[in-house]
Amino acid sequence: MSKFHELINRNTPTLVDFSANWCEPCRKMPPILNEVKAELGDSVNIIKVDVQKDKKAAHKYEITNIPTLLLFKNGKVIWRKSGVTGAREISNAVKKRS
Template identity: 75%
Template structure:
């Protein structure tokens, strides 16, 4: 959990994907996140958090549905989306706060 807090408190935007292995829509996110990372490179960190293994983090951020994406910068929530997000939408959110 300390590494999680270290990452979200950075000046570089950190996108956290809250997911579960059994979640069908969650399985659609990896190729989308890969596209985002390939295009934006070091200007964004991407972190995947399994809600079943990290219930404390899921509870802290009020994760009720998955996938949920939260974009942090300097420890603050800058953008949040529940459900499958398209790469363009994610990239636009990152670019607005970078």
């Protein structure tokens, strides 16, 4: 969990994909997030959190639906979206809040 806290507390935005292996919609997110990373490069960190393995983080950030994306900057949630989300919407959200 300390690596998680280190990443979300950076000045560089960190996008966290809260998901689970058994979740069919969650399986659609990796290629979308790869596209976002390819476009934005080092201007964003992207990590995945399995809600079943890290129940504390899921509870702390009130993750009730998956997939849920949270964008952090300096330890604060600056954007949140649940459900499968397109690369353009995600990229725009990061760019607006960087």
